[in-house]
Every structure is written in C-alpha cells, then in structure tokens.
Amino acid sequence: MLEQFNRNGVLDVLESEAVTIFPAVPVMLDALAGTFTPEEKDLSGLRLAISAGAPLRAETFRKFHERFSIYPRQLYGSTETGVISINLADDIENRAASVGRPVNQVIVKVFGDGGEELETGAEGELAVRSPSMTRGYDGLPEETEKVFRNGYYFTGDLGKVDAEGYIYITGRRKFFINAGGYKVDPAEVENVLLNMPGITEAAVLGVEDKSGKEHVKAVLVSERPVTAGEVAAHCRGMLADYKIPLAIEFRDALPRSPAGKVLKEQLK
Amino acid sequence: MNDVSERVRKVLEASLPQGAITENIDDDFPLIELGVGIDSVARLELLVALEQEFRVRLDEGEITPEFFESLGEMSRHISGKLGDDNS
Numbered sequence: 001m002l003e004q005f006n007r008n009g010v011l012d013v014l015e016s017e018a019v020t021i022f023p024a025v026p027v028m029l030d031a032l033a034g035t036f037t038p039e040e041k042d043l044s045g046l047r048l049a050i051s052a053g054a055p056l057r058a059e060t061f062r063k064f065h066e067r068f069s070i071y072p073r074q075l076y077g078s079t080e081t082g083v084i085s086i087n088l089a090d091d092i093e094n095r096a097a098s099v100g101r102p103v104n105q106v107i108v109k110v111f112g113d114g115g116e117e118l119e120t121g122a123e124g125e126l127a128v129r130s131p132s133m134t135r136g137y138d139g140l141p142e143e144t145e146k147v148f149r150n151g152y153y154f155t156g157d158l159g160k161v162d163a164e165g166y167i168y169i170t171g172r173r174k175f176f177i178n179a180g181g182y183k184v185d186p187a188e189v190e191n192v193l194l195n196m197p198g199i200t201e202a203a204v205l206g207v208e209d210k211s212g213k214e215h216v217k218a219v220l221v222s223e224r225p226v227t228a229g230e231v232a233a234h235c236r237g238m239l240a241d242y243k244i245p246l247a248i249e250f251r252d253a254l255p256r257s258p259a260g261k262v263l264k265e266q267l268k
Numbered sequence: 269m270n271d272v273s274e275r276v277r278k279v280l281e282a283s284l285p286q287g288a289i290t291e292n293i294d295d296d297f298p299l300i301e302l303g304v305g306i307d308s309v310a311r312l313e314l315l316v317a318l319e320q321e322f323r324v325r326l327d328e329g330e331i332t333p334e335f336f337e338s339l340g341e342m343s344r345h346i347s348g349k350l351g352d353d354n355s
Contacts, residue, residue: 006328007316031312036319036326180309210282215310229301236306246303246310247284 007035011043018045025053025181026060027213029072033063043068050075050086053181055169057212061096074099076167080153082132084108085167098166106130108167109152110160123160125173127152177206178214182242189216189235189243196234198224201254205264207247218245219267221253272322272350273343279317280339283310295340305336318342324349 002009005028014022024032029051049064052075065071071092076099077083085108087100102108109117110124118124129152136144147154158171177184186204193202201221206214220231228248235244255263273295281290284302293299305311314336315326324346335341 005312007312008325008327009329027309027312031316034316034320036323038325179307182309209284213313215307227301228303229298232300232303232306241307242309244303244306246307248303 007031008037011035011037011041014043014046015041019043020045021048021050022046023050023052023075024072026051026056026072027054027180029056029064030060033060033067041068043070046070048073052077054178056096058096059211071096076100076169078128078153078155080134080147080155081106081128081130084128084130087166089166095166098162098168100167101165102167108161111154120163121160123158123170126155126157126159126167126169128155129153177204177216179206179216179242180213182240184216184243189218189239189245192235192238193218193220193231193245196226196231198222198226199231203254203262203264203267204245205267207268215246216243217247217249217267219249219251219254221251226250270343272347273339275321276318276339276342276346279321280304280314280342283314283317293339295343296338299336299338305333311336318346322346322350 002013010028011032013019029049046068049068049070049072051060051072056072056074061072073087073092074096075083075086083103084106085100085102087095087098089095089098089100107129109127109129110122111127112118112122112124133153136148147156156173157169158173159167159169161167172178175186177186184206189204190202193199193204199220200223203219205217205219207217208214218231220226231248232244249267255266257263277293280293280299284290284304290302293302299305303310304314312328315328315331319326326346326349331345335345
C-alpha cells in the first residue's frame, strides 16, 4: 500500500499488480498522464479509471487516454449521500462531460429556484434521494433544514439530466472554491486572514490559472506593510495547505456595494 | 541566468495564477512570496510541468522543500539531473 500519492509509485503498482479499477481525483489523472517515465508503462490490466471529487476537464480526459489507452469515467457523489452516479456509457467519447446515470436505487431530480421540479434537459439544482443518505447534520438543525427537504438532499450543484438519464453538472450554487478537488470555504480563510495583525479587510475568492484550474486568491487591506510571505506564514498551521492563498493582492480598500457587500467579481 | 534557469522560469510563470507579479524573479528571489511550494497540488503540477520541459524524472520522494524555495534551487537540481542523464 502507498502511504501517499506518488506518481511513480502509483504507476509502478498499477503496472506490477495489473490493477483493474483505479479511482482518483482529476489532478492525479492529469499528473499521471504527464509523468515522465524512461519506458512506457503497461496499464493494460486497467478496466476502469474513475475520476471523482471535481469536474474532469476535457484535456485531462484526452491526455489520460492518449497515454494509457483508457478513458477516465466520472463518478459523482457526496459525503451526505454516498455515490450518486457513474458514467459507464458505451459512447464515452461523446459523453465525457457527464457524471453518468444514477446508480441503483438512487434518484436524481432537478429543481428550479421556486422549488418546482424541472423538465428533462432543463438546468436547475440537483437533488438526490438515496438509501445511503444521512438524515442530516448532527447538532446543526438549521443547516439540515436548508438542504434536506421532502426526502431529498439538495446538493448545491447546478446541472441537468438528459433524455437518456445522463447527468451533467454545470456549476455550483454554494460559493465554494474548488482547489484541485478540495472544497475551500472562503469564509474560513477570510477569518484566519483577519486574525493576522495589521490586516483590516480580507476577501477570498477562486481564480483560474491559464489552464482553467481554480486557485485560492486573497485580496487584503492592511494598515501596515505586510508581505505575501508573511501572510502565507501566518496561514500555515492554521489552514490545510490547499486552503492557503496562492495569489495575494493588496488594495487600499475592497470594492463594496451600497449595502456594504464585497463585490468579489471585481477582484478576479 | 543560464538556459536551464530561463526555461525553469518560463515553466514557473505559466504555473502561477493570473495577475502574479513575476518581473522580480531572479535565481535568489524567495518564491514563497508568490505562494510557490505551499500547496501540495500546485507542487505536483509544477513538477509534472518541469518533467515535461526537461524530460527528466523529478520524483516526489526525492524532492525536498528547499527545491521550491528559489529558481536557483530548482535549476541546480535539474541541471544535476541532466548531467546524470548525460553521464
């Protein structure tokens, strides 16, 4: 067993043990497809490469197939429900963007802003009913009431279901940053930053790099000179490494609406 | 800057979020100022990009935290690898 993800270690095990099913997050698939090896790895034993935890980019889908002759297939799930769906389509090249059809005994419906169930193909919030789903969050009745309604878990994911039952996720209703498959709550990072001496205002948001991947960015207002390195040092030990802002920008003030809400769209 | 460090610099710049200020990066610039080396996913992606640029193996198990500290550290390590491969 590998104690942690190591590209060459994973490739060695997949080859030597002729592994048949390999679940991973997209960033792992992307890294494996790009890993330099003096000799090509033989992963012909692999029957199913599963991608979960974040959207699978078309480029990763293509690169992984080019390198290892197998297409990754998206799996959709959540802590609250367990596995929701998996894409086992025969015509996977045409359905790469789908997270597949619901697994056995799981029902997925799409609801509009007014709580009405939407027609096939219409985009709205995805809601799930599953025999393995939790009844709610322990000790958090308000949070539970918000997302567990009428026997369904409202995922916060926006999406649609086509006529063949394939689910497509198109966005997020909840404002989380998706940093390499890890969900980052901006409010948690902002609270840590605001505890740093000298920082008077903080806004945290997700920004995409040139390849379309999302990173954590912090925009700060400081009453004294502070360096990005000091900010990173402050965050270390208080936040998991994937939550620490990779881009840090200082401003004299944060843009706000007349109601005082920070206009994060103007900070990207 | 030599050829290796110039190529490392280009790979590094491409890996940074848009808007990052990169004109001050020389061999000794502390890359922690740009957040380099903090995030494990970004570290992994940078290693893959460097492997593709130089066609050398940069295994996570042998890379120390110092590797990510400066352009000079990265260039020295990669130059050593290129030397090993050519010897």
